[in-house]
Amino acid sequence: MLENGGRKDQDSFEDGLGAAMKQTGAEFSVAGRPLLDGGLARGRRRTVLRRSAAVTGSVAALAVIGLGGSFVTGGLGSSQNAGEVGGPSPALSPVARTLAALLPEGHLSEEPAGGGGDTEDRKRPRPEGLATVVYDDGHGKAALAVTLGRQNPGQVNEDELSCPDRNLNTFDACTATKLKDGSRLVLFKGWEYPDRREETKWWYADLLTPEGYRISVSEWNAPAQKGAPVSRSTPPLSLDRMKELVRAEEWRPIIASLPEPEKQAPEQPAPQGMSGAVIVDRLTAQLPDGLTVKASGKQETEYAYLVVDDGLGKSFVQINVQPNMSDVEGDLFGAGTEVLPDGTKVVTHEGPGEKGGDGVKTREVDTIRPDGLRVVISAFNAAKQNEAATREEPALTLAQLRKIATSKVWRK
Incomplete structure (x- = not known):
């Protein structure tokens, strides 16, 4: 996310x-x-x-939690049944019994039916597969x-x-x-x-x-x-x-x-959002001069990312373009929100990254239009959010991110 x-x-x-x-x-x-x-x-x-x-x-x-007995496993590819160890134990489910027969020698304990939750959970039957x-x-x-x-x-x-x-x-x-x-x-x-x-x-x-x-x-x-x-x-x-x-x-x-799968009815069209491919193209076209795109990726709709480099190291840039987000406007755009003449609301964030990468910093601009179209873009001083920083600062400034997020291209 x-x-x-x-x-x-x-x-x-x-x-x-x-x-x-x-x-x-x-x-x-x-x-x-x-x-x-x-x-x-x-x-x-x-x-x-x-x-x-x-x-x-x-x-x-x-x-x-509360495992139901211990069993000796067989060798991978064997057809022997798992034998019980340490006295009577609950019967293995067919899946666990087959697994025990296929695993290399060792001890196997199966979670009780219903899982490791409370008494009522344990009463529920274990899914067949x-x-x-x-x-x-x-x-x-x-x-x-x-x-x-x-x-x-x-x-x-x-x-x-x-x-x-x-x-x-x-x-x-x-x-x-x-x-x-x-x-x-x-x-x-x-x-x-x-x-x-x-x-x-x-x-x-x-x-x-x-x-x-x-x-x-x-x-x-x-x-x-x-x-x-x-x-x-x-x-x-x-x-x-x-x-x-x-x-x-x-x-x-x-x-x-197991039951045969039901033939699925054609999926209902999902709420229309901009395709990831279009987002990649429009984001790339709005990058400031001097940035080279080293990598890109996308989801089917609403999300895309670029890895850019201005000669000082790689920087990860990601964007969401989400329609019909008015229902969360009050949660995301509170104190400190700027309202533009056209009614677009803007908030900015700047600080350390939250993914665990050493020294990672992030800049973010979050916007929402009066019609509920939300565009939120962030840049990092790292090639990946989960890895250590690859440069001192993100490759785009807050002003540059703001210009991209408020661009009219996301309305087309």
Whole structure:
């Protein structure tokens, strides 16, 4: 989401996770996709956040508390059942039992049905295609999550199975390939928090077969996705192992037993916003002289960014062009707001960046027209928000940002 002086809507990520857990199966969510760290600014309504954010988050929120028993796992590719250790334990779900048989030797504990919440939560049935577990191969406990589902292949957005934009996300490695059988596979090595404020690593494999079978596995180097100290240097499975795991034939009978996906009705047109490609072109055309564009990126609508250089180092510049934002005008344009002769409201912000990059500074101009069109633009003294500063000051001054934000080109 667009930085907006640290006022990002932090809840959209967790909301997406909850929805993913509830809709496993026919409405299978995008598993294991990092939240795109750019896009809509704070103030956009949640329904539009979900529409416009390029990705949801990881497979499931792993609040791994009160684990229900310990089990011995088998070797990857074996078909043996997981054996119980330490007396009677709750039966493994089909997904967890299959996972236990496919993992290298170790101990596996499955989260109780209903998750690690209160008593009422635990009474709720576990989604058929979901397993959240803690696995220990002798080198430290690690959280793993598996999500299985069925999708209509023709209705999957190509962007769902792609690598994130390196200018918006921090990660170690990512590949997105099409396999010989027509399956699409993404292998990702990154961090639970893009700004790396904690050392929790997040790796995942995400596979979609030609018949619409979706298998996604995420792993962390801690016994929980969030809120637990790291317990090992890396997650337990290499990406090669993860690739084998998601391609295992043992998943197919489970997925085949899940409800067939409903044929989706054509999506209703989203509220009309300016396309990302148009925003890139118009932003580029308004840059001050002396700036060279080194990189650019966009979402489908309403958001774009440029990486520019004036010879003193790279500077990240991002902009949102959002129609129909009058409902948040009172929240965003309060004391200190300037009102222009045409009724446009303007506020400016300047200070340290909020993404964790060492020495990062940001300048921002936020505007809203009388008809609700909001244009907010910010510049940083870094090539990426999550990394250290690459120059002393952002490449654009507040005056230059203001000129761009109030330009008439955004009305066309």
